[in-house]
Amino acid sequence: MDDSGVPLGNRLCGTITPPCSKSYAQRALAAALLASGRTTLRGIEMCRDTRSAIAVIEYLGAKVEIVDDNTLIIEGGLKPNIDSLNVGESGLSARLFTPIAALANRPITISGEGTLLHRPMAMMVEPLKQLGVEVRDGGGKLPIEVCGPMRGGRVSVDGSISSQFITGLLIALPVAQRDTTIDVHGAVSVPYIDMTLETLERFGVEVMYNEGDYSQFFIEGGQQYKAIDYTIESDWSAAASIMVAAAIAGEVTVKNISTLSRQADTAICRALERAGASIIIEENAITVAHRELEAFEFDATQCPDLFPALVSLAAAAEGVSSIVGINRLRGKESDRGEVLRTEYEKLGIDIELDYDEDVMRIVGGVPHAATVDSHDDHRIAMSLAITALRIDDEVEIRGKECVAKSYPSFFEDIDSLKVDKGE
Numbered sequence: 001m002d003d004s005g006v007p008l009g010n011r012l013c014g015t016i017t018p019p020c021s022k023s024y025a026q027r028a029l030a031a032a033l034l035a036s037g038r039t040t041l042r043g044i045e046m047c048r049d050t051r052s053a054i055a056v057i058e059y060l061g062a063k064v065e066i067v068d069d070n071t072l073i074i075e076g077g078l079k080p081n082i083d084s085l086n087v088g089e090s091g092l093s094a095r096l097f098t099p100i101a102a103l104a105n106r107p108i109t110i111s112g113e114g115t116l117l118h119r120p121m122a123m124m125v126e127p128l129k130q131l132g133v134e135v136r137d138g139g140g141k142l143p144i145e146v147c148g149p150m151r152g153g154r155v156s157v158d159g160s161i162s163s164q165f166i167t168g169l170l171i172a173l174p175v176a177q178r179d180t181t182i183d184v185h186g187a188v189s190v191p192y193i194d195m196t197l198e199t200l201e202r203f204g205v206e207v208m209y210n211e212g213d214y215s216q217f218f219i220e221g222g223q224q225y226k227a228i229d230y231t232i233e234s235d236w237s238a239a240a241s242i243m244v245a246a247a248i249a250g251e252v253t254v255k256n257i258s259t260l261s262r263q264a265d266t267a268i269c270r271a272l273e274r275a276g277a278s279i280i281i282e283e284n285a286i287t288v289a290h291r292e293l294e295a296f297e298f299d300a301t302q303c304p305d306l307f308p309a310l311v312s313l314a315a316a317a318e319g320v321s322s323i324v325g326i327n328r329l330r331g332k333e334s335d336r337g338e339v340l341r342t343e344y345e346k347l348g349i350d351i352e353l354d355y356d357e358d359v360m361r362i363v364g365g366v367p368h369a370a371t372v373d374s375h376d377d378h379r380i381a382m383s384l385a386i387t388a389l390r391i392d393d394e395v396e397i398r399g400k401e402c403v404a405k406s407y408p409s410f411f412e413d414i415d416s417l418k419v420d421k422g423e
Contacts (some may be wrong), residue, residue, distance in 0.1 A: 005316075005366065006290075007392040012417040013249035018238035019045030020070075021263060022406055023192065025232050026053045026092050027199040030100060030171050033057040035076040035203060037227030042071050044232060050403045052088030056097050059085055060104075076227065078175075084109040089405060094142060095164035098124055099172035100148040111143040115334065115376055123158050124165050130155045131173075131180070152178030152221045153404040159214075160186035166217075167196040174205045174223040182217040188328065189302055190214050191264035198262055202228060233257070234263035237305050238407045241382045243268055243288045244309045245414065247277035248316045249389045251289035252417055258284055264303040271298045271310055275317050288365045295319030295364060304328035304336075307360070308383035311340050313388055314362035315349045323360045326353055334377040343384060344368040347395075368395035378405040385414065 020043045030053075032039035044050060046069065053073070058064055061079030064072055078100070083099060085108060087093035094112055098121075101108040120350065121142030130137055132151040137144045152173060159166055166184060170193075173180045193214055200207055204226035209217040234256040248253035259266055259281055269286070272279055274296035278289040295317050300306050306323055314321035329336035337360060341351040347367040354358055369391050374381035381400045388395035405411045 006249040006390050008052045009418065009420065010249055011245055011419045012252055012389070013419050014417045015253045015255060016242050016413050016417065017255045018234045018242060018257070019047060019407055020232040021235040022047055022049050023092065023195060023235075023263065024199065025050050026090070026096060027167065027171065027196055028230055028232060028297060029053045029057050029074070030096055031199055031203040032074040032227070033060055033062045033076055033100070034078060034175055035225035035227045036173070037076065039074045039076060039227040040071065040229040041074065042229070044070050044072055047408055048088060049090040049093065052086070052090050053093050054221050054342040056087060056093060060097070060101065068313045076225065078103060080104045080106060080108060083107060084111060086111050087116070089114045091116060091119050091162070092164050092167070095124065095162065096168040096171065098146060099165070099168035101129065102128055102148040102150040103172055103175060105149045106148040107134075107145055109143050110147040115141055117209060120161055123161055127155045127157050127165075127169070139379070140363050150176055152176040152180040154181045155188065156181070156183045156185065158186065159184040160188060163187060163189040163192045166193060166380055167399040169218065170196050170200065170207060170219070173206070173219045174200070174221070175225070176221045180219045180221065182219070184217070187214040189264060190202065191262060191308065195264045198329055202230060202247070211277065226310070233261060235406070236261060236263040236268070238410070240265050240268040240306055241386060241407070241414070242308045243272060244313045245386045246288040247272055247275065247282055247290055247293065247313060248386065249290065250417070250419070253285055253287040255285045257286060259286070265306050266396040267300070267303045268306055268309065271296060271306070271313060274298065275313055293317040293364075295321040297322045299324040301325035301328060305379060308340060308379040309386070311344065311360075311362055312352070312383045312386040315344065315364055315367065316390060316411070317364040319364055321362045321364065323362070324358055326360045327355060327358050334375040334380060335379065336380065339375045339377065339380055340383070343380065344387070346372050347387060349387070367391055369395050371398065373397075374399040374402050376402050377402045378407065382407065382410055385411065
């Protein structure tokens with residue numbers, strides 16, 4: 001063991017470049033579909049969600065040329081050639097491409113796989129109907145059939161569950177025939193809306209909105225997307241997992257990331273600072289190193305994808321940490337609050353869920369070996385793997401291959417950072 005309580009064979013040291021942001025990648029793929037001309041997207045990581053999005057835009061009329069492992073050329077044009085779309089297990093793709101499919105004057109059924117079939121989609125039904133779309137839904141879940149064309153107008157949207165459907169509307173409605181006003185109630189995850197607005201601006205599309213609370217958007221109809229050459233930045237969600245691993249088990253430099261990014265998960269830097277980790281921020285790299293970690297308080301309402309990584313951090317900190325925002329976790333790939341409590345209990349770490357106060361409390365402690373389950377949730381698998389670094393005996397993570405959804409090389413990257421025993 002070193003002074004972090006981590007077995008020497010699990011100590012981390014080195015440099016990693018995380019995969020590209022799949023959130024930016026899917027937004028860019030959708031915009032490239034709607035653009036006139038040939039868009040070049042660079043820095044693409046072919047994770048499972050991105051591959052699903054590529055297949056979707058091809059079915060909707062785009063021509064995609066794979067130049068190399070990280071570069072695509074996309075000839076845009078919305079000309080659906082099928083009557084059904086399978087978006088895989090991507091919640092973003094489901095809520096993003098449903099409004100785009102609704103631009104077409106033909107019935108198209110949007111379906112998915114695995115855990116996505118249990119995730120809430122009801123927030124899309126009434127707004128699409130208000131915009132002139134015929135909708136048949138599966139009781140608030142996929143599959144959903146839409147038949148456009150979506151014409152624009154005035155629409156009211158519940159933004160309290162997810163911002164992803166708002167993203168879909170913001171990307172689709174600029175090419176609708178009529179102008180649109182979107183009234184949003186209870187917008188959450190607003191940094192992700194910022195990512196959408198930034199993507200629209202890159203592709204030459206303008207949206208006016210209330211900057212204070214994102215309660216209203218005005219979208220002029222009949223706009224044209226412009227084909228561009230665009231390099232997609234690295235994923236802060238992936239980077240967050242590596243940064244927490246470094247804070248627990250060594251020192252790692254994460255490259256090709258910037259704190260100026262609009263990605264919500266840049267907030268991991270604040271959590272690491274509050275926990276007492278060492279952070280050195282450069283222009284396009286961040287180095288995180290272990291220091292004695294202390295309990296922290298953090299509000300993850302606007303960045304719920306950070307919860308699993310934050311639990312890994314809190315489990316290694318002295319004392320009881322509090323993370324606000326657990327009511328955002330029920331509509332993810334798993335019921336993440338309950339799953340984190342169940343699986344960390346197997347490792348000897350106590351977690352309390354207080355839904356009335358919207359808070360999770362984690363008691364830091366020394367974990368022990370056990371067989372745990374990812375519940376087919378990529379972020380749960382990564383969280384458990386990070387905590388397993390603190391355990392000398394083997395921890396079996398069932399279903400760990402689900403990391404392919406967002407970070408296919410996660411386990412290989414962690415192994416590449418490990419310092420051999422005796423060094």
